[in-house]
Amino acid sequence: MVLSHVFAAASLAAVAAASPLQVFARQNASSPCAQVSAEVVTQTAVATPTVAAKLAYDCITSVPLNQSAALKLLDGVAPYFRWQSNTVWLKDPPADYAEKVQPAIDIWAGLEDIKSKVEDGEYSNEFDFGFALYTLMQQTHDGHFVFIPDSVGSIFNYARPVPLVSVSEDGKELPKPFVYPDILAESFGNASFAPSAITKINGEDALEYLEKWAQFGSLQDRDALYNNVFYELATVSLGPTGSGIGTFAGSGRGRWVYPGPETELEFENGTTATYTNYAKVLVPFTGITDGESLYQKYFTGMLATQTTSADPTNSTTPTPSATPSTTSIPAPGYPPAIFKESHNLIGGYYLEDDYSDIAVLSVPSFVSLEEAEIPFQQVGEKFLAAAKAAGKKKLVIDVSANGGGTILQGYDLYKQLFPQGIGHAAADRFRAFEETDLLGQYFSRTSEQVPRVYFEDPEQNETLWALEYDVVSSVFNYQTDVDVNEKNFPNWPAKFGPFEQKSDNFSNLFRWNLSDVLTPFNSGGIYIHGYGNLTNFTQPFAAEDIVVVTDGYCASTCTIFSELMRQRAGVKYISLGGRAKEGITQAVGGVKGTNNLPWTYIQALTQFTITNLTASEEEAAKLNTTSLVEYWDNTVFQRMAPGSSINVNFRDGIRDGDEDEVPLQFVYEPADCRILYTKEMTVDVTAIWKAVADSAWGGQSKCVAGELGGGYKQRKVRREQTVQDKVLSKRMHQWRRDLSAANYPLDVYTDLRGANLDANGIMWP
Ligand SMILES: *[C@@H]1O[C@H](CO)[C@@H](O)[C@H](O)[C@H]1NC(C)=O
Ligand SMILES: *[C@@H]1O[C@H](CO)[C@@H](O)[C@H](O)[C@H]1NC(C)=O
């Protein structure tokens, strides 16, 4: 589907920074919010002021609950909940999922429960209400199903001053948690320094504490959630659009969870360390005297600007680019690249010496920046060609930290690797209900009146261009996709169905038509390898010469890519890290829904259908009496935190041949091999890639569960070194010698304010 210019959504105004010139209002020092205000005013030199976590929490929980506004917000979210594809599966998941992954959750009952608690006065403040609503959605562990109320995300982000890592001493023993700066000190400082593992956190068994904390994350898989607690090189390389230094330290979903006033760590060596937790203050506190004034200033719809102004008539509105689109996001622990996209979204690397036959494609994203779409594809193309030309024999693909991005980039990367490969992943479907039916009818009717044509320059015919972009190329036009027999649908009812399952209704199964002339409108501008004029390609590596490694944080488009790589091409997958438990883990631990829709986009679609796809005012008025009338209200957009992604999971993925049609989200899939993190892997990413190569192609397998070796020929470890190999070797050794603890930032926090949150296959951190 198109997240088009016309519906350019989610472009929230950046929150103004505190102005040092503003007059400091008289404060009531006995109220926590007044104290925050007083402390913020002394920090004019810093971009983001901070206060003690407890003070922030006392302030936010002093905001009184406005009962009528809370009920209005609950009414406002309900229409968007209807778009969530897997409600009945969340409520009644397969036993395997409930046992190994996450328990059942009934979102409609949960919403009712919150409503009756509001009515009964059971929430003592606005934050407790907001956090209950946030948690209802977060507990689905469907990373596409998200709403962040203002009370949860607008005012404060929480943090701990110390990131952790979880590492195995020797790659075989179960991992233990460590303070990351200790590992850095050991790696780069004092050879004699021996970091001691953490045994207790706030008096509780450390492993139990961390597993519980991990559950605040957005992924479904518990081992992937566990990894996301910690500092990771791949997430850090994404800067503020990734989950940074881990949820424990306040990145990713950790930023919205109050960690308590302090964090006390007890170590194996018997010592303890106590850290004061803090909160980042995201808005000016000028004039705030108490919880009530905080409410008046920030919870009455003034903060989030009118996102739905997404003016459907303004086809030329450029998508705002993300604040973090700087060209200098550090990627500590990554060696010099052969080719790299400038935001580190994709990079190609070679390994040295005994590993000089190995090429590595690191892909921590499938693109969330418009300006990166074409460069992303080009890095893949150029690197694969260069690796072949340089005589590389094996390819490691690292998709750690990959929350997805643009769906068709996932298809394209697979088709770059397997140009002759089958061109569909799982089949898609969506909930079949009144709104999706109406949209389909109107989008399809309009589309039937124009040819399906692509042209790049809107000025050639602006009206037609806008129609093609917004309507004709949409999933709500039945001509856009194909059925499971690769045939076009004859009409909208054939695509819509509905088909009943578990007392809910779903559309027919459908697939992307990768030869579609309108592909660039759905792909951010790229064509797909293997289609159109991109057909003369040879497969660069055999499937058994490729292996994919993940940290479990592989979501959305990354899971589509993985379905293609595993099911179509038979490529093996390795999972890293995981809980301190024996056994195999899943490699793909993030949402496996195949398309998210921002609520802003849903609103724009419904309004646009009424105002622009009807033939007369009478018809519009009539359509405005259907369920589409429920999307005019702006409460949810006024009460969402700025810079948050509010989404539903729109499409389920249904694997070919699955007669039970279980959405992939609920299918448990162990990796082929599990490798534990070592200390070295937390400072030098090539240690991961070498362990992968050893495990996949001879050398010494590092798999602690599963295995890859069977059937593969022994890797010829040492090939004759070319001149280029020797140059690279020198460069790699120099790079490693130059590393120091100072290269590893300890303050990479998730911040999506100002980012363009429009991607169509992404789980935002
Ligand atoms: C100061 O704040 C406290 C606690 O919120 C409140 O009880 C008191 O009435 C306030 N005093 C003034 C002068 O506003
Ligand atoms: C509570 O919210 C309603 C809107 O639902 C608003 O009209 C009213 O002014 C708010 N009350 C306070 C005290 O802010």
Ligand SMILES: *[C@@H]1O[C@H](CO)[C@@H](O)[C@H](O)[C@H]1NC(C)=O
């Ligand atoms: C070496 O270790 C000692 C004791 O832990 C510490 O005081 C010192 O700062 C360390 N030196 C460096 C260079 O890290």
Ligand SMILES: *[C@@H]1O[C@H](CO)[C@@H](O)[C@H](O)[C@H]1NC(C)=O
């Ligand atoms: C014990 O281990 C912790 C964590 O690595 C370290 O900070 C501390 O200096 C160690 N204490 C002693 C006495 O070795």
Ligand SMILES: *[C@@H]1O[C@H](CO)[C@@H](O)[C@H](O)[C@H]1NC(C)=O
């Ligand atoms: C949509 O409808 C509005 C009002 O009816 C009109 O002004 C606008 O031009 C239409 N936009 C498009 C893209 O057709």
Ligand SMILES: *[C@@H]1O[C@H](CO)[C@@H](O)[C@H](O)[C@H]1NC(C)=O
């Ligand atoms: C369309 O968007 C552009 C860029 O944001 C803006 O400058 C222009 O004023 C908008 N036009 C209308 C009619 O809203």
Ligand SMILES: *[C@@H]1O[C@H](CO)[C@@H](O)[C@H](O)[C@H]1NC(C)=O
């Ligand atoms: C633009 O496209 C529409 C729809 O095909 C057509 O009716 C119209 O004549 C075109 N306008 C121009 C200026 O070519």
Ligand SMILES: *[C@@H]1O[C@H](CO)[C@@H](O)[C@H](O)[C@H]1NC(C)=O
């Ligand atoms: C499913 O669709 C059928 C046909 O439109 C309808 O009769 C039935 O009530 C729907 N079921 C649900 C649970 O919405």
Ligand SMILES: *[C@@H]1O[C@H](CO)[C@@H](O)[C@H](O)[C@H]1NC(C)=O
């Ligand atoms: C796919 O799209 C192309 C171009 O828009 C079209 O010619 C073709 O009929 C579509 N369907 C199939 C099954 O390829």
Ligand SMILES: *[C@@H]1O[C@H](CO)[C@@H](O)[C@H](O)[C@H]1NC(C)=O
């Ligand atoms: C493929 O077609 C597109 C659109 O016509 C064009 O921009 C691109 O240069 C072509 N690529 C090749 C390799 O011919």
Ligand SMILES: *[C@@H]1O[C@H](CO)[C@@H](O)[C@H](O)[C@H]1NC(C)=O
């Ligand atoms: C396809 O590729 C082969 C080998 O690279 C080349 O010889 C041939 O000219 C290409 N054909 C076309 C139509 O581009």
Ligand SMILES: *[C@@H]1O[C@H](CO)[C@@H](O)[C@H](O)[C@H]1NC(C)=O
């Ligand atoms: C549709 O109905 C809503 C609610 O009555 C109203 O606010 C809106 O302006 C109407 N829109 C149109 C285009 O009729």
